[in-house]
Amino acid sequence: IPVRRTQPRWRTSPARPFTSLQTLEALRSTGAPVDVHPEVQDALAGKKPVVALETTIITHGMPQPVNLQTARSVESIVRTTGAIPATIGIIEGRVKIGLEPSELEHLADVKSNPSVVKVSRRDIGPAIATKRDGGTTCSATLIFAALAGIKVFATGGLGGVHRGGESSMDVSADLHELTRCPVGLVSAGVKSILDIGRTLEYLETLGVPVVSYAKTDDFPAFYSRRSGFKSPWRVDDPTTAARVLYTQDQLGMKTGVLFGVPIPEQYQAIGEKLQESVEQAVRESEGNGVSKLGKEATPWLLKRVGELTAGKSLTSNVALIENTALVGGQIAVAYAELAN
Ligand code: PSU
Ligand code: MN
Numbered sequence: 001i002p003v004r005r006t007q008p009r010w011r012t013s014p015a016r017p018f019t020s021l022q023t024l025e026a027l028r029s030t031g032a033p034v035d036v037h038p039e040v041q042d043a044l045a046g047k048k049p050v051v052a053l054e055t056t057i058i059t060h061g062m063p064q065p066v067n068l069q070t071a072r073s074v075e076s077i078v079r080t081t082g083a084i085p086a087t088i089g090i091i092e093g094r095v096k097i098g099l100e101p102s103e104l105e106h107l108a109d110v111k112s113n114p115s116v117v118k119v120s121r122r123d124i125g126p127a128i129a130t131k132r133d134g135g136t137t138c139s140a141t142l143i144f145a146a147l148a149g150i151k152v153f154a155t156g157g158l159g160g161v162h163r164g165g166e167s168s169m170d171v172s173a174d175l176h177e178l179t180r181c182p183v184g185l186v187s188a189g190v191k192s193i194l195d196i197g198r199t200l201e202y203l204e205t206l207g208v209p210v211v212s213y214a215k216t217d218d219f220p221a222f223y224s225r226r227s228g229f230k231s232p233w234r235v236d237d238p239t240t241a242a243r244v245l246y247t248q249d250q251l252g253m254k255t256g257v258l259f260g261v262p263i264p265e266q267y268q269a270i271g272e273k274l275q276e277s278v279e280q281a282v283r284e285s286e287g288n289g290v291s292k293l294g295k296e297a298t299p300w301l302l303k304r305v306g307e308l309t310a311g312k313s314l315t316s317n318v319a320l321i322e323n324t325a326l327v328g329g330q331i332a333v334a335y336a337e338l339a340n
Helices: 017-029 038-045 056-061 066-080 101-108 121-129 138-148 173-177 196-206 238-250 265-288 294-308 312-339
Strands: 034-036 050-053 084-091 094-097 117-119 134-136 152-154 184-187 210-213 233-235 257-260
Touching: 017 034, 017 138, 034 038, 034 138, 038 050, 038 084, 050 066, 050 138, 050 312, 056 066, 056 101, 056 117, 056 134, 056 294, 066 084, 066 101, 066 312, 084 101, 084 121, 084 138, 094 138, 117 121, 121 138, 121 173, 134 138, 138 152, 138 173, 138 184, 152 312, 173 196, 184 238, 184 312, 196 210, 210 238, 233 238, 238 257, 238 312, 265 294, 265 312, 294 312
Parallel strands: 034 094, 050 084, 050 152, 117 134, 152 184, 184 257, 210 233, 210 257
Antiparallel strands: 084 094, 084 134
């Protein structure tokens, strides 16, 4: 007997990307310790583009006062694109999605507030329960961005598989988080303090798309435009980048996307020189045991590279994050156009 198949009913309606806001509302009605800045709340409710920004880079990634200057400048760069910045962090045990200028200053003033913690996924519950201040890493920032329905997050570098990770098992929680949060993470790649090849292998295993942006096939290595590894994908404009995110949403995939935006060309020559200091810092961390210190390994390496390069690495660091903020804003604007 021939089986009559019913025609599949293809839905042509667009994905509804901002429903997380309702989740957030529901959460807050239960007293969850989350505050959304009114400007961010308005933007999300109006389906306007928003770009999430992390705070570990401010509390543990850059020295004072450049950390605060950079945090302010990336916020204003996001605004130039027409998107609203939402810098995410933890203040006195409350998650802040969008920080007041005074809150940003407070988190950045690490000298007066040395107990501010670096908060990854595993630290969220304990840090909030004990009413701490915290800089959120990429993993924690991804979680809160997804919770609020923010689709794009811009930063400098994310974590990855550390050198020797195949035996130490030091693999950043940032990688796994990209499988759980439908957010585009726009970064300048991963720093070569890490094992970039294994980081890309791990992302492949996790099923996270890695996409170079733009006009390059290379996966960028933070200070340098090239890591020696290719990205599996490349897009050349914000709309196509946004469409990658949007397609995953339409298909109900909960996965994020890693966009690799290389540092601007004029920093490439210095980037190659900085590489030598990166190698030295890694060797030192292996010699003195810091590489076995878990969450302290990355901040130590970042600080040591800064010392060894007499601050030159900082100039590049600022330039590359300002660049990802610009691209992040453009992708968020393109996404809002697709989704509305
Ligand atoms: N890489 C940098 N600068 C940074 C970080 C990484 O070049 O500030 C921060 C980011 O917040 C990232 C975190 O999410 O370090 C990763 O730390 P870990 O390797 O401990 O997961
Ligand atoms: Mn680690």
